[in-house]
Amino acid sequence: MARSELIRAALDDTGLDAIVLRRPENFAWYSGGADSRVDHASPTGVAEILVTRTNEYVVTNNIESPRMREEQVPGWEVAEYEWYAGPGELVAKLAGGGAIGADAADQSEVDVAGLVAPLRYRLDDDAIERYRMVGADTMAAVEAACAALNPAMTETEAAGAVIAACRAAGLFASALMVGGAQRIPRHRHPIPAGAPLGARAMVVVCAERGGLYANLTRFLHFEPPDAELAAKLETCQGILARLRDATRPGRTLGDVFDDCRTFYADAGFADGWRSHHQGGLTGYRSREAIATPGAAIEIAEGQAFAWNPSLPGAKAEETFVLTATGAEVLCT
DSSP states (O other): OOHHHHHHHHHHHHTOSEEEEOSHHHHHHHHTSOOOOSSTTSSSOSEEEEEESSOEEEEEETTTHHHIIIIIOTTSOEEEEOTTTOSHHHHHHHTTTOOEEETTOOTTSEEOHHHHGGGGTSOOHHHHHHHHHHHHHHHHHHHHHHHTOOTTSBHHHHHHHHHHHHHHTTOEEEEEEEEETTTTTTOSSOOOOSSBOTTEEEEEEEEEETTEEEEEEEEEESSOOOHHHHHHHHHHHHHHHHHHHHOOTTOBHHHHHHHHHHHHHHTTOTTGGGGSOOEEEESSSSOSEEOOTTOOOBOOTTOEEEEOOEETTEEOOOEEEEETTEEEEEEO
């Protein structure tokens, strides 16, 4: 079903007259990859999409409207307001004075964030094709950055190289971790610090373009890992492969989580899953939903997943989309 049809079906279900999409992930989903952000720390963008029963508009201020028309949403009807006025009056007018829902609602609107989010979980063919390019470019960027690293570099210097490679490919790294040999065994989320990398580095990236997130973890070894670490790395890769196979239509995230605990136990680490989340559904957020006990989200064709099993000092992660023929790995 087309995105406009999904939103209009939501209008029918709720009795609303219009829905406003302010969150960047929903803006990107509905527009087919446009970017509404200036400040990436803001939960909402500088433009929003208003969908009524008969029309759709991009609503933004007079600062952003030329850029939106020229670069982000050419061909769309862009309705603008003065930057100092705010969009409320214009949105109400375009909605015909009817009842409005929004994914970041104000006091006069109905909160539909929980209704809209699942609509973007299943990716259409256009999104999957764009996702393939995001995944390939993320791998290439990380590989190029890792090729320039050396044991004397600090984690922050290494992170700078990764960020630069991502930005050169038009990717925004919303989450970036770089850990050296001393910190990898101690911290599952090694936010870059000043220590030198030493014998090895772990690079973790959640890279986004067009709203779609490619997630991967890479290890770079300047010295061969000892037998214990090598075994842990192999175990994580094995659990990752089993998680990929367990991700099948008709099951739930909770079902896969239950399997995951079994996979750790089979590998000799019965409580290994307790020290870090195992990933889950991805797509228009780095994690749309994390798998937890009893998680009821149903797995379906067209969804994307990023599982990330880990053990002390070791981790594995990839991003794949579930197709009619099985899992298609986009980056690893």
